[in-house]
Amino acid sequence: MNAQLDEARLGLAALPTHLHGGLLRYIEDGIRPGAFLCSIIDNDLLGAVCHAGEGIGLDDLRRLARFFYNDCPSxxxxxxxxxxxxxxQGGLIGAGREHARE
Incomplete structure (x- = not known):
C-alpha cells in the first residue's frame, strides 16, 4: 500500500497544484473529489471538458490520464x-484496513 501511495504522490508533480489535495484525498481515503476529477476518474471525457475550470487545457487532460494510468491503482x-x-472501501487506507483484518 505505501509503495502505491508513494508512486501516486510522485506522479502529482506533473499536475496542476490546485488538483493535488482532491487527488490525494481520493486516492488515500476514498473521499469523492469535485465534478471535474470525478469525470476524469469515471473516464467521462464530455463531463471532464464541461467541468474543467479556467486554466485546464488539453495538456492537463493528457497529464491526468497518464497519472491515473501510470501512478494509481487500477x-x-x-x-x-x-x-x-x-x-x-475508503481508498488505499481503507483497503489496508481490510487487508489487515484478513
Whole structure:
C-alpha cells in the first residue's frame, strides 16, 4: 500500500497544484473529489471538458490520464462503478484496513 501511495504522490508533480489535495484525498481515503476529477476518474471525457475550470487545457487532460494510468491503482479509476467502489472501501487506507483484518 505505501509503495502505491508513494508512486501516486510522485506522479502529482506533473499536475496542476490546485488538483493535488482532491487527488490525494481520493486516492488515500476514498473521499469523492469535485465534478471535474470525478469525470476524469469515471473516464467521462464530455463531463471532464464541461467541468474543467479556467486554466485546464488539453495538456492537463493528457497529464491526468497518464497519472491515473501510470501512478494509481487500477481499481480506483476507469469507470463510475470503480470510483464508487473505491470511495466505499475508503481508498488505499481503507483497503489496508481490510487487508489487515484478513
Amino acid at each position: 481499481q480506483c479509476h476507469g469507470s463510475k462503478s470503480k470510483r464508487l467502489d473505491w470511495e466505499g
